[in-house]
Amino acid sequence: xxxxxxxxxxxxxxxxxxxxxxxxxxxxxxxxxxxxxxxxxxxxxxxxxxxxxxxxxxxxxxxxxxxxxxxxxxxxxxxxxxxxxxxxxxxxxxxxxxxxxxxxxxxxxxxxxxxxxxxxxxxxxxxxxxxxxxxxxxxxxxxxxxxxxxxxxxxxxxxxxxxxxxxxxxxxxxxxxxxxxxxxxxxxxxxxxxxxxxxxxxxxxxxxxxxxxxxxxxxxxxxxxxxxxxxxxxxxxxxxxxxxxxxxxxxxxxxxxxxxxxxxxxxxxxxxxxxxxxxxxxxxxxxxxxxxxxxxxxxxxxxxxxxxxxxxxxxxxxxxxxxxxxxxxxxxxxxx
Amino acid sequence: xxxxxxxxxxxxxxxxxxxxxxxxxxxxxxxxxxxxxxxxxxxxxxxxxxxxxxxxxxxxxxxxxxxxxxxxxxxxxxxxxxxxxxxxxxxxxxxxxxxxxxxxxxxxxxxxxxxxxxxxxxxxxxxxxxxxxxxxxxxxxxxxxxxxxxxxxxxxxxxxxxxxxxxxxxxxxxxxxxxxxxxxxxxxxxxxxxxxxxxxxxxxxxxxxxxxxxxxxxxxxxxxxxxxxxxxxxxxxxxxxxxxxxxxxxxxxxxxxxxxxxxxxxxxxxxxxxxxxxxxxxxxxxxxxxxxxxxxxxxxxxxxxxxxxxxxxxxxxxxxxxxxxxxxxxxxxxxx
Numbered sequence: 001x002x003x004x005x006x007x008x009x010x011x012x013x014x015x016x017x018x019x020x021x022x023x024x025x026x027x028x029x030x031x032x033x034x035x036x037x038x039x040x041x042x043x044x045x046x047x048x049x050x051x052x053x054x055x056x057x058x059x060x061x062x063x064x065x066x067x068x069x070x071x072x073x074x075x076x077x078x079x080x081x082x083x084x085x086x087x088x089x090x091x092x093x094x095x096x097x098x099x100x101x102x103x104x105x106x107x108x109x110x111x112x113x114x115x116x117x118x119x120x121x122x123x124x125x126x127x128x129x130x131x132x133x134x135x136x137x138x139x140x141x142x143x144x145x146x147x148x149x150x151x152x153x154x155x156x157x158x159x160x161x162x163x164x165x166x167x168x169x170x171x172x173x174x175x176x177x178x179x180x181x182x183x184x185x186x187x188x189x190x191x192x193x194x195x196x197x198x199x200x201x202x203x204x205x206x207x208x209x210x211x212x213x214x215x216x217x218x219x220x221x222x223x224x225x226x227x228x229x230x231x232x233x234x235x236x237x238x239x240x241x242x243x244x245x246x247x248x249x250x251x252x253x254x255x256x257x258x259x260x261x262x263x264x265x266x267x268x269x270x271x272x273x274x275x276x277x278x279x280x281x282x283x284x285x286x287x288x289x290x291x292x293x294x295x296x297x298x299x300x301x302x303x304x305x306x307x308x309x310x311x312x313x314x315x316x317x318x319x320x321x322x323x324x325x326x327x328x329x330x331x332x333x334x335x336x
Numbered sequence: 337x338x339x340x341x342x343x344x345x346x347x348x349x350x351x352x353x354x355x356x357x358x359x360x361x362x363x364x365x366x367x368x369x370x371x372x373x374x375x376x377x378x379x380x381x382x383x384x385x386x387x388x389x390x391x392x393x394x395x396x397x398x399x400x401x402x403x404x405x406x407x408x409x410x411x412x413x414x415x416x417x418x419x420x421x422x423x424x425x426x427x428x429x430x431x432x433x434x435x436x437x438x439x440x441x442x443x444x445x446x447x448x449x450x451x452x453x454x455x456x457x458x459x460x461x462x463x464x465x466x467x468x469x470x471x472x473x474x475x476x477x478x479x480x481x482x483x484x485x486x487x488x489x490x491x492x493x494x495x496x497x498x499x500x501x502x503x504x505x506x507x508x509x510x511x512x513x514x515x516x517x518x519x520x521x522x523x524x525x526x527x528x529x530x531x532x533x534x535x536x537x538x539x540x541x542x543x544x545x546x547x548x549x550x551x552x553x554x555x556x557x558x559x560x561x562x563x564x565x566x567x568x569x570x571x572x573x574x575x576x577x578x579x580x581x582x583x584x585x586x587x588x589x590x591x592x593x594x595x596x597x598x599x600x601x602x603x604x605x606x607x608x609x610x611x612x613x614x615x616x617x618x619x620x621x622x623x624x625x626x627x628x629x630x631x632x633x634x635x636x637x638x639x640x641x642x643x644x645x646x647x648x649x650x651x652x653x654x655x656x657x658x659x660x661x662x663x664x665x666x667x668x669x670x671x672x
Binding site: 107 | 341361366370377388391392396425426431433435436438439446459465467473
C-alpha cells in the first residue's frame with residue numbers, strides 16, 4: 001500500500017478506492033465471485049441465480065430535500081440488486097445509532113424505510129440495532145443488504161458492453177450530489193433541487209420485458225456517471241463515446257456546479273441508471289424507460305466504440321472532445 | 337415510545353431494545369418473516385430454504401485477546417446463520433472506516449476476516465467500503481450479512497422448545513464479555529482470559545448428523561445466556577430450569593465478575609451455543625459437541641419444564657432457586 005493512513009479517497013469509489021479493493025480485499029477474500037466486482041454478487045443455488053448486495057449509508061445531513069438516510073438506504077440496495085439483473089425481494093437493515101439520537105427522528109427514518117420498501121415491493125426480513133455511546137458515530141449509519149432472483153435469460157455485467165451498444169441514461173445527473181452538497185453546513189442555499197433517490201427495479205423489469213439485448217446496467221451513485229462509465233469501459237475493454245449535449249442536467253444543478261466548480265459527471269445519483277443496449281433494441285428500451293415515472297428525462301447519451309478501448313471520450317457542447325477520466329479520489333465525502 | 341432519546345439500552349438486546357423492535361421496527365416493516373424475530377430470516381426460494389442474517393460490529397477495543405473486530409464480524413454472522421439451521425455459504429462485508437485509520441491495522445483486520453472466512457468455509461462475495469471524516473465514527477465499524485442453505489428436515493426456531501428438552505451449552509460463559517471489559521481503557525488488567533470468538537457451523541453440522549430432534553439453537557451473544565433463555569422461554573411459552581453448578585465458567589472469569597459486580601449469565605459469548613434437544617438424543621448430541629474443539633467444556637445445564645411457562649428459574653449452588661429475568665438494558669455497550 002502506498003499510504004500509511006486511510007484517506008477519504010479510499011472510500012470514494014474512484015481510483016484510490018479501487019486500488020484498496022485490489023490490494024487488500026481481493027487477496028484476503030480470494031474467490032471468483034468477489035473478483036467480478038459487480039454491484040453485487042451473483043450466487044447459484046441449485047440452478048437459481050440470486051443477486052446479493054450490501055451498502056452502508058453514512059449520508060450527512062441525514063434529512064435532505066427529496067429524502068432521508070432511510071429511503072436512500074432502501075432504494076440504494078434495491079437498485080444495486082436490480083443492476084445485477086435481480087428482482088429485489090428481501091432486505092436486511094443494520095442500524096448503528098448514536099446514544100441520545102431523537103426517537104422522533106428515528107421514527108421518521110424507519111417509517112420512511114418501510115414506505116420505501118413498500119414502493120419497491122421488497123420485504124425487510126431481518127435486522128440489527130446497535131446503539132453506541134455519544135461521539136462514537138455521527139447520529140446514525142445504516143447498512144442494508146439485499147437479495148433478488150435473477151430471471152432466466154437475464155445476463156448483465158460490467159464486462160458485457162459491446163461496440164455498437166447504445167448508452168441510455170434514465171434522467172438528469174448530479175441531483176442527489178448537489179442536493180446534499182447545498183444542504184451541508186456552511187453551504188446551505190435554497191436551490192430548489194431535490195435528491196433523485198428512487199427505486200429502479202420496476203423500470204428494470206419493464207426494460208427486460210421489451211428487450212433481451214440489455215448488456216450492462218449500472219446506477220451511477222458515488223463517483224457519478226463519469227466513474228461508472230470508466231469502470232464499464234475498462235472491464236469491457238471497449239471505448240465509450242458520449243455527447244455532452246445529450247446528457248440530461250437540470251439548469252439549477254448546472255448553475256450550482258458552475259458556481260462551486262464541481263463537474264456534474266462525477267456527482268452522485270441515487271435514482272438513475274445507465275443501460276447499455278444493442279442498437280436494434282435501443283429505441284424501444286428508451287421509450288419504455290421514458291414511460292416510467294422515474295425515467296421521463298431519459299436519453300441516449302452515447303455509444304460503445306471499438307476505438308480507444310478502456311477510455312471514455314466526451315464530445316463537448318462546443319465541438320471539441322475530451323477524455324473523461326476516473327477521478328483519483330473524493331469530491332464529496334458522506335454523499336450516500 | 338416511552339423515551340425521547342435513544343439510550344444505550346435500546347441496543348442492548350434486553351427488554352428495552354425488544355420494546356423498540358416491537359414498537360417501531362415491526363410496524364414499519366410489517367411482514368410475517370420479520371415478525372418471527374429469529375437470529376435471521378428463513379426465506380424460501382422455489383422450495384429451497386435460505387437463512388439470511390445481518391449484524392453490525394462496533395466492538396471497543398477493536399483488538400482484544402483472542403481476536404479482533406474482523407474475525408468477530410465473520411464468526412458472528414456465520415453463527416447467526418448456523419443458529420437458523422443454515423449451512424453458511426456466502427457473506428457480505430460493509431466497512432465504515434474513520435479517516436486517518438492506520439492502513440496496517442486495516443490490513444490486519446481484513447486479513448483476519450479472510451482467515452476466519454476460510455476456517456468457517458464461507459466466501460465473502462460482495463462488499464462496500466465507506467470512509468468518513470475524522471470524528472464521524474470511532475475507528476472502524478463492520479457489518480456482515482450472511483446466507484446459508486437449510487438442509488431438508490432441519491427445523492429449529494426459538495418457539496420450538498418443548499417440555500422434556502435438555503439444554504446443552506457448548507462451553508464456558510462470559511469469556512468474550514469479560515475479555516473486552518478488562519481491555520477497556522481504565523479497566524485494563526491482565527486476566528489471562530481470552531475471547532471465545534469462533535465459528536460454530538461445523539459443530540452444528542455434526543450435531544444434526546446425529547440427531548433430528550434439535551429444536552432450538554441459539555448463540556448467546558449480547559445479553560448472554562440469561563437473555564437468550566428468556567427469549568426462548570417466552571417464545572416457546574415453556575418454563576426453563578437451569579442448574580447453576582452445571583454452567584461452565586472459567587475460574588478467572590468468575591473471579592472478575594465477582595470483583596466487578598457483573599453477572600456472567602448476562603455477559604456476551606461469541607463462540608458458544610445453546611441447543612434444546614429431545615431427552616432421548618441429548619447424550620449423543622452432548623458427546624458430539626464435546627468432540628468438537630470449540631465444545632470441549634459442553635454440559636447439559638438444564639431442561640424445559642411445563643411449570644412456570646415463559647420463565648427461567650435457576651437452582652443455585654447453595655440449594656435455593658431464583659428467577660433469571662431478562663435485563664432491562666445494557667451492562668456493557670460496544671461488546672460486539
